[in-house]
Structure formats: structure tokens, C-alpha cells
Amino acid sequence: MKKIHICVFVLAVLVALSAVSCIYPFTPEVQDGSGALVIEGDILLGDYTDVTVSYTAPVDAQAGAFDSPACKVWVEDEAGTHYEGVTSFEREGYFRIDTRNASADKRYRLHVVRLDDGREYVSGWGQSPVVPEIDSLSYNLDFERSRLNVALSMHSRGGSFFKWNYVEKWEYRADYNAELKYIPPSIGWWGVNGDGNIEEQPYSERPYLCYDTATSSEIMIFSTERQTDDRFVDLEFRPIPRDDLRISYRYHIDVYLEPLSEDAYRYWENVKANSEYNGNLFAPNPSEMIGNIRCEQDPDEMVMGYISVTSRAHKALLIRHSESRFYKDSHPYEEPVVVNRGEWYQYYKDGYLPYSYYEVPGDVSQTYWARSRCVDCRIKGRGTTQQPEDWPI
């Protein structure tokens, strides 16, 4: 892990040294490496096992452009019991297998059969390692570097390799609770039709409070193989900048920690290193990714993915701004403006929105306007005003 640090650092030094280095796009002609099968989804005992099957895509592919073959998926235990996967109709290549009743003392493996050519892919047998316990999920404030760090402490009674991921959910607010709503004019072929309208909007429709969610994309792994104890304390894994909306109001994080076998750990370490490889001469070179999935018909077929059999520990943390008082808006404060009727469309085009009557409630001839991101939380961040289901806060 440190090597990666070195190289980024070296690069930074070199960049600083010369103050003349530059970075520019590089798009070489590469042989298309797309079309290899990628199977992801750890077999979670005592939980649902979610499996995705997709193809690798060309380097310039956008997110969501990963095709999936039609498949049949199941988990098999050593007694021969099958746990069948159910296809999700919303997400192609996504399967959910009910492994809630699978017991931890058996070995399991995953089967994927392609329906088009009948090829069968089988992962290696695996048994769940001892599930660690999360001791705490906490946060600390780093004023010097202007960030809030979420930190994890855990211990385990056996097993030295861990991976975790998180789901973040947060609420944030617009600066003004807009009682008014601007309806822009229609635009015909001859031009703008009038100046639009201002309407009062009911409390429930105001774009004041927004909900947003994100999942970890970074691979977070840790090994205690070199420690006296299989635990770690206050490992900071999620730095949130001080001006991040996440911590502006209410922030909730779910952390799922799972133990890994050493093989699986090395695989993830490799995926991580390969993805963070920055080409520096002092960085470890990318290496081959050998997972534990084999094609029954063709053992030499390259299949990406490593299927672990595991269970996970869970812990959640809620951080309220009212407690932490850490969030600092990086945008400078701007005085709201008073806009007369007739100037609406102009201000709208300039990125303003109305939020309140000026002096006389109900009189729209003069209204307070402010920057749209101060008025509409959906513009301020990327959240929605609809509270999602199972919102924990």
C-alpha cells in the first residue's frame, strides 16, 4: 500500500521540482480487451447474496455500458443443496440469491451458466472465516486539513484479512425555504412568450430538504497479519471535506465489514493496486488478476472475479451538523436581490430563482430572488426531494 503512496509522492515531487511538468490526455490504439466475463458477488451467509454478471467493456466505455449475458445463477453447498438465484428485471445481469439460511459450517460455491452457449462457470469452494466484530464507528474532525474522518475500529477472533464497504445517506437543505416557485415562459418559434409566472408552492413541494445516497467505490481492505492482535482502532477510511454537503445537515453511514481468506485478500489488493496504478516508475507494475472462477469447458478462459464465502458485520453512524458544527459552505455569501415583475425571465436566465415575497405577502410585483443553488436543494446537490424508502434517519 505504501508503494502507491511513494509513487504519487514522487510524482508530486517531480511535478513540484520542475514546475514544468504537464499532464495531457493519452489515448493509444489498444487492442479491444472487452468481452471477458466478470462475475461479482460474495456468498453472504445469513444474508442475501447479490451476484452480478457482466462483460468487460472497452476502455472508453461509460458507466452503465456494461452488457450482461443471460444467465442462470445458483449457490451450491457441499451437500449438493442449490440456492437458486432470482433475476432482477430492473437490472440486467443482476441476481439475488437467498442464502439467509445457509449455515456457516459448510463450504459453498457459485455456479453461473450462460444461457446462450451453455458455458458453465464455477468458483472455488469456500467457507466463511470468523466474522469480526465492529467495535466502533466514529468520526474525528481534522481542522488542519479541513476534513471530517470517519473511522472504524474492529476486532476479530481469528482471521487477519478484512474488506469493508459503506453506504452513505445524507440529508441537506437549500439555504432558503422557498415559498415561491417560478414558472418560466413557454418559448415559441418567435421567441419568449412573456415573462413567466411566480406561484406560491405548498410546503411539501418545496425543494428545501434533499436526500442523497452513495456507495463506496474505493476498495477498502486491511490486513492484521503483521500485528500482534487481529484488530484495528480508529482506522480513518472515509475523509469528507469540510465543505461537502454530506455533513451539512444529517449524514448516515452504514459500514459492512467482512472477513476474507488470504487468497481473496490478495485478489482485492491486486484489483486495488491495478486500479490505482499511476504509471509511475516507482509504482508496482500492474499484475495479472487471477481470480477463483473457472470455466468448466475452457479452463484457460479469462474470467474476472473472486467469489468469497463470508458473512458480514454491520454498523451505522449518524453525524448531525448540530453536533459536529463542522460543515463550512465554501460559497461566499451573496445578498438576495429584489426583482421587479418584468425582470423575472432575465434573472432566471442569469441563474436566479425567487423564494419569498419582498414586503407584501401575496404581491409578486417585487420578490426576493437568490442564486438557484441557494433556493433549490436539487440544484445545490444531486439529491432528490423524495425521501427514499428505508431511510434510516
Place this chain on the structure above:
Amino acid sequence: MKRTKPCLIPLLFLSLAFVPAAAQEYAESEAFQKSASDNSLLFRARQALRYNMSYDGTYYWYSPDFEVGGVMYDGRWYDDVTLNVDAFGKQLVAIPSPGRPAVEIDRDHIDFFTMGETRFVNLRKKGYDVPVGFYEVAYEGPFTLYRVVNKKITSDYSGAGMTAGYAIDSFDTTESYYIEKDGSIAPVRKRKARRFLLNPSAGRDPGTSALASKKAVALSPAVSKTGPELRIPTVDIPSVPLPDPAAGDFKIGDKTVYASLPPGFFSDGKDKAVDDELLRLINAANEMVTFANKVYQIGQPENARGDHAYVNGTVRDILSGEPITGVAVFDDKTGSYTMTDNDGGFRIRLPLGDNVLGFSGYSLEDLHLNVHVDSDGGLDVVMKEKVTSLKGAVVSAESMVNHRDSRMGIERVRINTINKIPSAFGEADVIKVVLTLPGVKSVGEASSGFNVRGGSSDQNLVLFNDGTIYNPSHFFGIFSAFNTDVINDIELYKSSIPAEFGGRISSVLDVRGREGNAKKVQGSLGLGLLTSRFHIEGPIVEDRTTFIVGGRTTYSNWIFNLIPENSAYSGGKASFSDLNASVTHRVNARNTLQAYAYWSRDGFSFARDTTFRYSNINASLKWRHTISERTGFTAVTGYDRYSNIVDDSFNDVSSYSLATEVGQAFLKGGFKTVLDEKHTLSYGANAIYYDLNPGHMSPLSSVSLVDERFLPRERAVESALYVSDGWKPDEKLSVDLGLRISAFNAFAPSKFYWAPELRASAKYSFRDNLSVKAGFNSMSQYIHLISNTSSVSPMDTWRLAGASMRPQEGWQAAAGLYWTVRDNTIDLSLETYYKRISRSLDYKSGAVLIMNENLAADLVETYGKAYGVELMAKKTLGKLNGWVSYTYSRSLLKEMEDRGVETINGGAWYRAPHDKPHDFKLVGNYKFTHRYSLSVNVDYSTGRPVTIPVAVYNYGGGIRLAYSTRNGYRIPDCFRMDMALNIDPGHYLRKLTHMSFTLGVYNVTGRKNPYSVYYNTLGGTSVKGYMVSVFATQIPYLTLNLKFG
């Protein structure tokens, strides 16, 4: 017809005498005889002294240009002679015909002569008891005013006892004037004489009163009446028919012409040495001067055994008294040839009697010494730096070294060349210079380590004064570990590795430090953009004990203040320092002791989190002993240590310190014996005791949970015995055959390896300047650098071979063609090689390289294959010098074992990280004047191989990269040109300090050369490729060097 033929014979004899010794060929002498024609009598003289011209003046009267004039010689007038006056030796020098060496016309016979419009009189012959020499007639009227130009050598001369070589000749000019009137002559004041001469008609008195003073000398009465008429005759001398020499000596006029030459005629140099007049002059200047055409007596006739003798000695620099390495010492007559060793020592076998011993070395002025060998003996020689003639090319025998030595693939660069090659940030750099040589590559512009002929960077043995440097770079490879102030020269063995070296399979880079000036204390200060350095050197006891100390440090932390404050790296620090010290003591003529120490330290850190430190320590003691004239012995013992430490404090509870270390104690002993003029034998033994700490991890803080753990220390002894014979059956063929038996004994668990290593090379010369060579050598390496990075990283650890890891082995076969053209000024060479390596280590995917007790299981052994052709043209002399080379080479690896789908690249050959097939390099230096020169460095190469993503996939919550086969792609080609203007100090010899400047631009064309490529998946939605160019624009720099002392 019948008569003319015998007439030619005495002329032939005579003509032979005009040029020294035996070099004259019949045809040439005939041609010469024709051109010398009437003047041949005049030229029957010894060869003129050739002082080695320095930049400070000429020893000729006014200018070194010869002029046409006439000579009154014993009352006879000889016209149309090309003349000049040697104002130092007080001799009239004439060139018999163009291209001939100048001769001295016998002064005692010269009455007067003219050069152009100027007339010179030999006043002594006229009868005055005045100082010897010629007197230029400056004014003729009622009295005659003579001007005398005196040249005095104000020079330093190095060496005591029997030391031969050059003087530092700077000729100082003084003038004196004499007035002659009525048979009386007296010196006059210069000022008065000059004033008079400025305007003679003004009638100012030039000092006639002096004629009445005590200083006045009267014309000796005996000759006053019969003195020759000082008027130029207009009649031609009728040609005199030459009598038949077979009849014995004959007379022409009142002169005897000898039919045979008197004994000892050819060894004219001997006469010189006892030239009283010259010696008197030299002593007057209180200087000791030796000349190339003096004869040096070696040994005593009574000690002679057989018909050969061994001559040994040391070649030193005239100014500093430091030994010079790699000087070719040769005797053209017998073809005996040797090179001075690391300590400047040489030994050569010569036949008894007269020999001409040649000394030739890069950037040194060639030296030819006449030696008369009576028995075994010593000859210490001083040589000096060549002052490049601006008037034309100087021919050197240096180029011929290639045609004498059977070994190939050896590159030697001296420090003055190193200092001239432009580099980033203006810091002269040994490793950067090595990279300009053909066959040497690096993975990138800012990377540490270098690759020689397809080998990896841990396969280079880097020696600094016999100590092994495990990490030769500072600051991520931007600077090298060597302070150029204390370095004398470097030698890189790419192909023929002498049997005395071993332990690495690709190359040996031998960096040799200086001993320090034996004459006076001096030093230097250098100021650069990022570093400053100093050195001081001098005698502790003059000519016996010298010291040299040098150091460098950085003040680079300001750089880090440029890093944006919010970046993860703000607060980072990086620095390095190094220190060299050496003391050399010449115990006596046969024993020299040298103590040497080197220390370097590098440290860098991220913001708070992690610090990296590494350090090199070397210390050694060397004893050089001359057992006899035939045999020399060198012993070195020392200790080298390379250690690195990583402190990680990212998280208190898991904070740790990881230390690794390589320690080695070594002992080397070697003999060199000259068996006869055909065989030179080297033999000896080395032993290295290794003590490695492959990893020691300890908690960094009291709360840390990190377990203190040691990997078992690795200990082993590597030993070797070697013998090699340089065999020269004749002048055309020479063979070097060497055998080295290396053995490696690892302890706990014990494991023994041994291997015979063959070192062979042979040369055949078709002509003096055209040779072919071929060589083969095999090598073993018992230590591995464990790395998974493209360039050597300070995190990499060294591990010994042992029970689980086998040693690396390699062999190389090479052949070359060498051709020297254009009056031996341009060396053309073509070398080709094929190399195989086995059991070089690569890593498996997911390998854990640190603190891994079972490391071998994470590594794979590979085969290596490298081949290439190197073309080079090198010009070492003249205003324009440098080299240009083109290399085509490949370097491939292949896993030795088949591990199925996990095998790297499916078990097929894949490119090594430094496989860059096309490579063009140019290093040039053009001297405008002695002070100003322009250096250019051009480097083009194919882009290095990289492993880049060929696909992306969604995994673990984000987009991940799927990579191509190992090193399946290349980054774009690199091209760079650097230029530097060097301004050397003026030649004010007595000035205390000298300042030199280098004004340069790195990457003149501003080309954005790729350093690395990377792909960014941040945001998790798409992937973008980027290329980083480190030095993406012109980087100007200015370096100041202050020398004092």
C-alpha cells in the same frame, strides 16, 4: 649514370640524419634529399627540441610561424631556408622541407641570418663575450642596437627522482637591448632603447653612455679583424660534386665529410640531456624540466639478465600529482602494450637497449619517451591534460587503444567530459553520463538505476573506490550518489568483464575517486539550483600524503512549499547529503596505502504519515605494493552497508517502522605479473561476507499493535579465485583468457553454489587502424533485488540466494569491428551481442515482497534474452569532439516454469521494462576558444514498454481496469536535446580563485516527453488515460563553480 649512383649513397646517409632514428624510409629520404638540395649541409643537424606547447606563449622569438630567410653559415650563404628562432634554447631552427621535423642549425657556425626583413647576428661568433644567442638588429646607424628576446619557463614540474614527462610550459617573455659601437658592446636600459626605436630620427640617446660603463664588452682582439662581413652576399654557391663515399672520408673545401656516421649519431637526444648551455638556462630559471626527447636511463648494465627487462612505474597528472588510470603504455617496436591500472601503475617488458615508450590517454597529451633499458627498473611519468589546439587537429595514439586491447565493450569517461555533458538542474552526474553511452538505457527520464545491454538494474555492479554502492541514486534518480568533484574517471564494462570482477551478470561500473592534489591545497564550491557542494584536497606531506574531502547537500525543501497546501503532500520533505573522504600515503616507492570512506543519506517524507530513509556507507583500506618490477600486488579490505527504513505513522495503532539492510565485508587481493612481452598474468582472490537484514518490522508508537518481527538474517560468503592471461602472440593478434571460479556458501539453512565463469576475448588487427574482436563471458550473481516496480525504488530489498532462491546466471557473446579513420581522429565501431540470462526474478500477481518469510513462493524465475547492435563514431580530439551512436537492441523475458493460466504472458516471451529497441545518442562539445565551449546532448529512444488497460469492468462498487499482457504496449518515443555553454576561467595562473559558469538549457526543444501513463477512474463513471511529462518544457539552469587554491 655510372657516376651518379654511388653519389647518392652518402646523401642518403646524410638525409637519414635529418630525421631522428630509424623511422626514415628510403623513398621518403630520396624525396627529401631532392627538396633539401643545396641546403642539405646546413641541415646536417640534430632534431630541434620540441617543447610541448602550452597556451601561455610560444618559445619562439616572436611567433611560432616560420619565415623564409637566409643563413650565413661558416662564411657561406644559404638562401631560401624556412627559419625561426627558439628564444628559449637560443637556437636557430630550420625546417628542411615541408612536413619535416625542424632541425637546429649548429649555432657555433652561424655568423648571421635573416628572417624576412629582420637580421639576427651571432655576436659571440663575431667575437663578443656576450650571453649565448642571437641578437636581432633593431637599428643600424652610427651605432647598432640589438634586441634580444628571452623566453623563460615559469612552470611547475611534477615529480621527484626519476620522473619523466611534460613540463607545464608557460613561456614568459622578457626583452633586453644591447648597443654596439666601434667594437664595443653594452647592455642598455629597455625603456631607453624602446623610446629610441619608436622614433630613431628624434635622435634621443638610447644609452650610448653605457658603452663607457663597466658593463661594456670590447670585441675580442683576436677576431676583430677577421670577423665575417655582415653583409648578405649575392653570389650563389656553385654546387660541388660529391666524391665517392666508398673512398672514405673526403673533403669539401676545408670541411671533412664523413662517409659513415660517427657512433652515437642517432641517439641525439642523449646529447641534449648534457647540453650544458641548456642546463645552465634551466638552472638559471631554477626549474627542472624534462623533455620528450631526453633519454631516460633505466636500470644498471651490471644488473642485466637476459635480453629483456621489466619497467614499472606510475603515471601521474603533472599538476596535481594524482595517478592517471587507463593510459596506454606501449612500445611500438616490440608491440608490447599495457594500460595503467586504477592506481596509475603500469609494468611492461622491454628489450634491453634503446626504446621509445609511448604513453597515450584520452584527453592527455601523447608522450613518447626515449628510454635506454639496461636492466629492470622504474620510470614514473607525468602527463598533462591536452590543451586542444585551435589551429588544427592533433594526432593522438589514443584512438589506437581500441586496436591494441582485445577486450571490448569498455567505456571510459573522464571527469572533464562528465562535467561538460548537460543535465537537468545543471548538476554534473555520473549516471547521466553513463546513460549517454551506447548500450545503456534507463526506463525513464527521472528514474534511478540503469540497464546495460538488456540486463536489469540489479545486475550492475557499481563500485566506488572498490566499495559496492547498492543504491547509486539520490532524490528518486534525479541525482546520482557520486560527487563529481572527487571523481577521477568512470569505466563501464559492458561486455568483456575482467576476471577480477564478478558477482553481477550485466556490467561493472567502476567509479574511481581522486587521491587529491599532491602539490598544494585547493578546493571548490559549487552552487546549483537544488544542491551545493564543496571539496577540498591537498597534500598533508607534499608528494607523499594527500587527502581529499568532498560533500554535497540539498536545500530542496523550498520546493515543497510550492506544493499546494491542501494537497495530500503538503508538508512533505526530501533531502540528501553525502560525504567522501580519502587519504593516500605513499609509504615508499613500492608501497602505497589508501584509506577511503563514503557516506550518503536520503530522506523523504509525506505529510506527517510516512518517512523513508536510506543510506550508503563504505569504508575501505587499500594497499598497493610493488613486489618486483614484474609483479604488482593490490589488496583492499572494506565494509559496505546499504540500509533503508520506512516509518509509517498513518494510523497510530498500526504504525510501524520497517528496516532492511545489506552489509558486506570484503577482502580482495590481486597480482599482476608480466611474464614476458607476450603474456601478462592477473590472478587473485576475493571474498565477501554478507550479512543481510531482509526485514525488521517494529511498532512505531507505544499504542501500535504491530508485532515486532524479524525475518531471519541472511548470511553468506561469496568467494572467488581468478586468473587471466593477456596473450599477444604478435602485433595483430591478442587474446585475453580468464577463468573465475565463484563459490557461494549460504548459512542457516546452508546451501552451496559454485560456478566457473569464463572470460574470453580476442582481437585481430588487419591494419593498424582496423580490427575485429570477439568475446564471450559468463557470470553468476548470488544476490537479487526484489522489486515489482519499473525503476529501482528505495523500498526494494536485496536478498541473497540460498536454499529457496537460486543464483542468477548469464552469458554474453559479442563481436565487434573497429575502424579508426581521418588521421586516427575518428573511431568507428560496430558491436553486436547476444546475451542469455536465467533465474532472474519476477513476481507473481499479488506477491507480497516485504516481510515475507516465504518470499520465494511469490516469485518466479525467468529467462532473459537480449541482443543488439551498437554503432558508434567517436571523436576525441579537436575543436569538435564527442560521440554519436545508434543502438538497436531487444530485451525479453520469459517465465521458466509453466504455471498454467497464471503464467506471465501465457509463458511466451514478454518485453523487459527497459526494452527500447531504437536508440540514438549524440554527445558533442565544440570549443570556440579555450574558455568558451558549447555542449550538446541529444537522446532519442523508442518509448518504454508499459502495461496499460485494454478494458474496464465494474467491480467492487466502481470501475476497474483490466490490463494488457505484461508490457504489451509502449509509451510514445522520447526525444530530447540539451545544450550548455561552458565558460571556463581565464588562465591566470597565479589567481587564487577561478570561477567557471555553465549556462544550459535542458530539453531545448521543449518536447513533452512522456514519463508515464496512467488511467484515472476517479468518480467511478469512466476511465481516462493521461500521460505525464516531467520535464515538459525548456529548463534553463546556471551553475557556478568556484575553485580555489
